[in-house]
Amino acid sequence: MFSEQLISKLKKAESIAVFTGAGISAESGVPTFRGENGLWKKFRPEELANFDAFMRNPDLVWEWYRYRKKIIADIKPNPGHYALAEMENYHKNFAIITQNVDNLHRRAGSKTVYELHGNIERNYCIDCRKNFPNEKILLSDKVPHCICGGLVRPDVVWFGEMLPEDQWNAGEAAAERAEVFFAVGTSAVVYPAASLPQIAKRAGAYVVEVNIERTELSYDADEVLIGKSGEILPKLLDTCYKK
Ligand code: BJW
Numbered sequence: 001m002f003s004e005q006l007i008s009k010l011k012k013a014e015s016i017a018v019f020t021g022a023g024i025s026a027e028s029g030v031p032t033f034r035g036e037n038g039l040w041k042k043f044r045p046e047e048l049a050n051f052d053a054f055m056r057n058p059d060l061v062w063e064w065y066r067y068r069k070k071i072i073a074d075i076k077p078n079p080g081h082y083a084l085a086e087m088e089n090y091h092k093n094f095a096i097i098t099q100n101v102d103n104l105h106r107r108a109g110s111k112t113v114y115e116l117h118g119n120i121e122r123n124y125c126i127d128c129r130k131n132f133p134n135e136k137i138l139l140s141d142k143v144p145h146c147i148c149g150g151l152v153r154p155d156v157v158w159f160g161e162m163l164p165e166d167q168w169n170a171g172e173a174a175a176e177r178a179e180v181f182f183a184v185g186t187s188a189v190v191y192p193a194a195s196l197p198q199i200a201k202r203a204g205a206y207v208v209e210v211n212i213e214r215t216e217l218s219y220d221a222d223e224v225l226i227g228k229s230g231e232i233l234p235k236l237l238d239t240c241y242k243k
């Protein structure tokens with residue numbers, strides 16, 4: 001299933017970067033955005049994941065985020081997240097660069113995690129930037145407001161918004177340094193995140209895609225592993241690290 005080239009590269013590599021998307025959390029029960037069972041089928045993204053939509057209809061946007069916050073609070077990391085957390089112990093530099101907002105990599109024990117699109121467990125006031133704990137938000141079904149009167153929003157990155165600069169810079173540096181770069185469970189259509197595999201490849205990385213189906217990225221990848229990340233990543237750990 002894994003090429004000799006990948007096995008020997010992983011045995012020697014000092015620097016690994018793993019770029020993840022919604023697919024890695026699918027086996028935990030988090031719906032993906034696009035595809036057959038994607039969230040975007042039920043909700044139009046432009047109605048929900050941008051600031052203007054939030055100002056126009058905060059009730060609807062908050063209904064969507066509360067629904068997702070509740071899912072995420074009730075689920076656990078899956079074997080794919082745990083395999084990545086264990087792989088971190090075998091390399092000098094190991095970074096997870098995630099587009100996910102669900103915090104599951106940290107909950108699985110991964111230490112170096114860059115969050116390109118924020119974290120759904122955090123919230124802040126759009127006027128004074130005060131942070132608001134999730135527990136408080138989940139207690140009520142009303143649109144949350146700050147004591148200053150401002151609207152509170154989830155601390156995630158919507159379309160048209162800049163990615164957090166520190167997370168992006170660290171993620172880009174990890175992609176440039178990587179000897180092996182994995183892209184796991186992402187359709188790789190949302191930019192600038194989707195440029196990371198190209199950045200890694202241009203800097204000399206061996207690019208490996210893990211997905212249940214081929215994507216735009218498959219043409220450029222050095223190796224494409226088709227299957228569920230919750231099955232492939234634990235197998236990779238057994239084959240390339242423990243033997
Ligand atoms: C499995 C599996 C299993 C399933 N195992 N695999 C043209 C027009 C308009 C805008 C643009 C444009 N060109 C570029 C832009 C900019 C825009 C963009 O990229 N748009 C494109 C969609 C066209 N990007 C932005 O706006 C970004 N900001 C930016 O560019 O700033 C500069 C700027 C400033 C001012 C003005 C303009 C530009 C910000 C992007 C923010 C994205 N935000 C979201 C929502 C986050 C909050 C939330 O979660 O609610 O991020 S959108 C959504 O997509 C989310 C995800 O992180 C992101 C990526 O999705 P992902 O993870 O790839 O999921 P899926 O569902 O697409 O794919 C899942 C995959 O898993 C599939 O391939 C399955 O096969 C696979 N899978 N089960 C393995 N078990």
Ligand code: ZN
Pocket residue numbers: 125126127128129130146147148149150
């Ligand atoms: Zn405020």
